[in-house]
Amino acid sequence: MMAPGQNWGEIFVCGYQGFNPPTEFIALLKAYHPGGVIFFERNIPSPKVLQAQIIHLSKLVNYPLFFMIDQEGGRVNRIKKEFPVFPGNKFYGDKQDFKAAKEAYRVTAAELRKLGINVNLAPVVDVVRDSSNYMAERSFGSDSELVAQFTKTAVEAIHSAGIFSCAKHFPGIGNLEQDPHEVLPVNWQSAEEFRSKDFVPFLAAIKAGVELVMTTHVKCPSLDATEPATFSGKVTRDILRKELKFEGLIISDDMEMGGIAGNFEINSACEKAFLAGHDLLLICHSIEKQGQVLEHFAKKIASGEIPQDRLQNSLDRIKHYKKRLVQNVAV
Numbered sequence: 001m002m003a004p005g006q007n008w009g010e011i012f013v014c015g016y017q018g019f020n021p022p023t024e025f026i027a028l029l030k031a032y033h034p035g036g037v038i039f040f041e042r043n044i045p046s047p048k049v050l051q052a053q054i055i056h057l058s059k060l061v062n063y064p065l066f067f068m069i070d071q072e073g074g075r076v077n078r079i080k081k082e083f084p085v086f087p088g089n090k091f092y093g094d095k096q097d098f099k100a101a102k103e104a105y106r107v108t109a110a111e112l113r114k115l116g117i118n119v120n121l122a123p124v125v126d127v128v129r130d131s132s133n134y135m136a137e138r139s140f141g142s143d144s145e146l147v148a149q150f151t152k153t154a155v156e157a158i159h160s161a162g163i164f165s166c167a168k169h170f171p172g173i174g175n176l177e178q179d180p181h182e183v184l185p186v187n188w189q190s191a192e193e194f195r196s197k198d199f200v201p202f203l204a205a206i207k208a209g210v211e212l213v214m215t216t217h218v219k220c221p222s223l224d225a226t227e228p229a230t231f232s233g234k235v236t237r238d239i240l241r242k243e244l245k246f247e248g249l250i251i252s253d254d255m256e257m258g259g260i261a262g263n264f265e266i267n268s269a270c271e272k273a274f275l276a277g278h279d280l281l282l283i284c285h286s287i288e289k290q291g292q293v294l295e296h297f298a299k300k301i302a303s304g305e306i307p308q309d310r311l312q313n314s315l316d317r318i319k320h321y322k323k324r325l326v327q328n329v330a331v
Contacts, residue, residue, distance in 0.1 A: 008301055008311055009294060010035030010318050011274060013068060013251070015284040017042055019049050021057060024287045029060055032294045035318055036066030036119070038284055041078045047115055050079065054116030064322045066164075066280075068119040071108055074137050076124075084111055089124060089150065093141035098153050105154045109161030118325050119164040121214065123154035125201035126174035134179055142174075144197045148204035155208040164325070167205035169216035169253060171223060171235055172198025180217040180259035184228060191222040203244055211321055212249045213240060215278070217259030227276070230260060230269070236277030249321055251280040256289065267296040271306065279314040 013036035016025040021037075028034070037057055044050045054067050069078050074088020086104035091097075105123070112120055127147050128139040140150040151167065158165040169180075171187075171194055178185040202213065217230050223239065224232040230252055240246045252273050255261070260269050270281050270293045283290045300306040 007033055007063070007315065008297065009033040010063075011278075011280055011311075011314055012036075012290070012294065013038050013066060013280055013282050014287075014290045015040060015043075016287060017285070019043060019045055019053070021053060022287065024291075026060060028287060028291055028294070029057070032291075032298075033061065033063065034290075034294075035280065035322075036068055038068040038121075038282065039078060039117075040070075040284070041080060044079050045081070047079060047082050047111075050117075051115045058116070064325060066119050066322070066325075067117050068121055069112065069117050070121045071112060071117075072122045072124060072138060073104060073108070076138060084108060088137040089140045090137045093139070093146065093150060096146070098150065101150055102153050102157045105157035106160055109158040109163050113161055113163050117163065119166065119212065120158055121166045121168065121212075122158070123151060123165070123167065123205075124169070125151045125167045125205060126169060126172055127197050127201065128174040133174065133177070135174055135176075139174060140201075144200040148201040151201040151204045152208045155205050155210050159209065164211040164321070165205075166212035166214050166251065167202055167210045168214035169218075170202055170213050170240060171215070171218075171220055171229055172202075173216055173218055174198065176218065180253065180257055182258045182262075184217055184219060184259040184263050186219040186221070189220075189222065194220070194223065199239075199244065202240075202246075206244055206246050206248075210248060211324075212251050212280075213246055214251050214253055215240075216253050217257055227272075228259075230255075230278075231272040231276050233276045241277070249279045249317060250277060252278045252282050254282045254284040255293075256283060256285050267293055271296070271300060274306070274314075275310065279317050 009032035012034040014034045015038040073086040092101035124138040127144045140147040155165045176185045219228045224234040229235045
């Protein structure tokens with residue numbers, strides 16, 4: 001149950017299976033008031049079906065929801081049919097074609113907005129080190145300054161269509177061979193290399209007004225000797241907030257990914273991620289796990305183990321950004 005007098009469930013963004021929100025998900029939505037819903041290919045046989053789900057979900061609650069999707073271009077496109085499809089970031093980076101990248105991100109965002117999506121979890125701003133990296137197609141390239149220029153272009157293009165953007169994956173996974181979807185990788189590079197390479201595009205995104213930054217599940221001993229980035233206040237508060245001056249929403253990557261789920265119990269993992277400084281926590285797949293985590297948070301908030309001032313800080317930030325959302329004519 002909700003802690004008394006609180007809308008604290010807004011710190012969660014949840015997903016579900018199928019083309020309609022299941023009864024269990026609707027019950028969770030009404031009981032805990034999560035702040036957003038994320039959609040995947042599994043939810044989208046067509047754009048019209050996605051739009052219908054968004055309209056339905058909006059009518060179930062009396063507060064605005066973030067409706068999120070990963071529509072990056074290339075291999076990460078959740079809407080596959082009856083929707084403009086563009087190449088991945090590598091295509092534009094290789095050609096240094098800023099005009100084409102701008103148009104792709106603008107058109108994508110405009111079409112998403114028509115459906116009711118108000119957050120595109122893009123662009124990927126990781127700086128890859130070589131073309132064999134598993135992130136290569138999703139990245140604008142290996143030159144941090146060039147990636148930064150494309151990042152600015154993409155963020156501004158998304159904004160021009162009236163929806164929110166998200167720079168990912170902080171603090172950077174462009175030099176990794178292992179995927180956080182599967183394992184918890186270790187990024188052994190120096191803090192100096194992070195700052196001179198990986199942080200450069202994130203800083204460009206922040207200066208361009210990006211609303212969200214997504215962290216990722218990776219250990220970075222040069223930045224935090226003990227905790228992975230997901231649990232690290234050094235990464236979120238000290239670097240992202242204080243050093244890079246990011247004032248927007250810090251969102252976790254999916255807390256059900258292998259990098260976390262394979263190594264940590266989900267209740268404590270979500271609690272640690274929130275206490276480290278994340279404003280939004282993604283739980284993308286299991287309604288059972290979502291309910292379990294939300295119930296855990298209800299108890300921790302009621303007991304004071306999750307401090308009220310920490311909670312209010314994120315809730316105020318979420319409220320601020322939801323006020324800025326452009327009302328979508330489709331909803």
